[in-house]
Amino acid sequence: MAHISLRAVLLGALGASALSANIAHAQEPLQVVTSFSILDDMVSTIGGDHVSVTSLVGPDGDAHAFSPKPADAQSLADADLVVVNGLQFEGWIDRLVDASGYEGEVVVASNGIDTRSFEGHEDEGDHDDHDDHDDHDHQDHATDGEEEHHHHGDVDPHAWQDLENGEQYARNIRDALVKADPAHADAYRANAERYIDEMEALDKEAKERLSQIPASDRLIITSHDAFGYFADAYDLELLSPVGINTLAEPSASDMGSLIQQIESSHAKALFLENMTNPALINQLHEETDIAIGGTLYADALTAEGEGSTYLGMFQHNVDTLLDALAADD
Numbered sequence: 001m002a003h004i005s006l007r008a009v010l011l012g013a014l015g016a017s018a019l020s021a022n023i024a025h026a027q028e029p030l031q032v033v034t035s036f037s038i039l040d041d042m043v044s045t046i047g048g049d050h051v052s053v054t055s056l057v058g059p060d061g062d063a064h065a066f067s068p069k070p071a072d073a074q075s076l077a078d079a080d081l082v083v084v085n086g087l088q089f090e091g092w093i094d095r096l097v098d099a100s101g102y103e104g105e106v107v108v109a110s111n112g113i114d115t116r117s118f119e120g121h122e123d124e125g126d127h128d129d130h131d132d133h134d135d136h137d138h139q140d141h142a143t144d145g146e147e148e149h150h151h152h153g154d155v156d157p158h159a160w161q162d163l164e165n166g167e168q169y170a171r172n173i174r175d176a177l178v179k180a181d182p183a184h185a186d187a188y189r190a191n192a193e194r195y196i197d198e199m200e201a202l203d204k205e206a207k208e209r210l211s212q213i214p215a216s217d218r219l220i221i222t223s224h225d226a227f228g229y230f231a232d233a234y235d236l237e238l239l240s241p242v243g244i245n246t247l248a249e250p251s252a253s254d255m256g257s258l259i260q261q262i263e264s265s266h267a268k269a270l271f272l273e274n275m276t277n278p279a280l281i282n283q284l285h286e287e288t289d290i291a292i293g294g295t296l297y298a299d300a301l302t303a304e305g306e307g308s309t310y311l312g313m314f315q316h317n318v319d320t321l322l323d324a325l326a327a328d329d
């Protein structure tokens with residue numbers, strides 16, 4: 001009887017809907033919305049059975065070009081926790097959160113990583129002061145005359161392409177889940193520890209295997225600059241037609257100078273991306289006769305198969321690069 005009267009008091013104080021929402025909340029897995037598929041896999045891995053994850057941008061989707069629908073606002077409205085990449089990757093997220101009425105925490109998975117600046121085109125006016133750009137990122141890049149001006153443009157959002165950053169994402173997600181759902185803190189901590197160990201092992205393996213690529217062949221050419229962190233971590237070089245955002249379209253003269261650059265670099269292979277239009281790479285292939293070395297998983301997981309997890313995506317990218325670049329021919 002005491003229980004019923006407490007319930008009656010709470011109903012009066014909070015309103016029936018707030019109370020029933022709280023009761024429902026306690027009985028269900030934690031409802032987590034992530035911005036894109038890589039975070040979906042990370043949260044699912046660390047959260048296990050205690051979370052139910054919905055991703056706004058799904059497998060093979062392009063978060064740069066995403067247009068939220070009303071159903072996405074509804075997903076956010078129903079969420080207990082929202083996890084995003086940050087670093088300006090999801091340009092649409094703030095408006096979507098506002099529109100949804102979601103008032104909980106928006107966890108930025110990349111918090112605490114060493115950000116990488118993207119050295120963009122000269123005419124990009126607006127310089128945010130990135131206090132955290134580290135010059136050690138650049139010192140081991142040979143000065144081959146190409147980059148006299150050291151312009152720091154936008155920050156590169158593709159931080160998940162370095163497994164050491166993936167470990168930081170995992171720590172941030174673990175801490176957010178522990179805070180949102182302390183009853184299952186032990187499970188979140190144990191899952192995260194195992195996951196981080198797996199990332200460390202794969203990182204070590206990737207470094208060993210990618211070191212087999214000859215110095216003259218350490219160039220990745222992709223549709224957009226999704227692999228800057230990857231290139232920095234595993235000592236490769238990167239070229240792309242459009243920079244860090246898939247929405248940019250290269251001009252004819254941009255493509256002309258890129259083709260010259262590719263030809264003078266004696267590049268061994270071009271790579272498609274799973275979530276971008278292959279037209280630019282196909283055009284480069286036709287104009288340079290350089291082989292297409294396969295598809296790299298860039299800003300999204302795949303719906304099925306090896307690329308449907310973060311660790312599998314990484315393994316696939318290492319294998320694909322090795323097959324195309326380390327072959328003796």
Ligand SMILES: [Zn+2]
Binds near residue numbers: 158224244245299
């Ligand atoms: Zn991208």
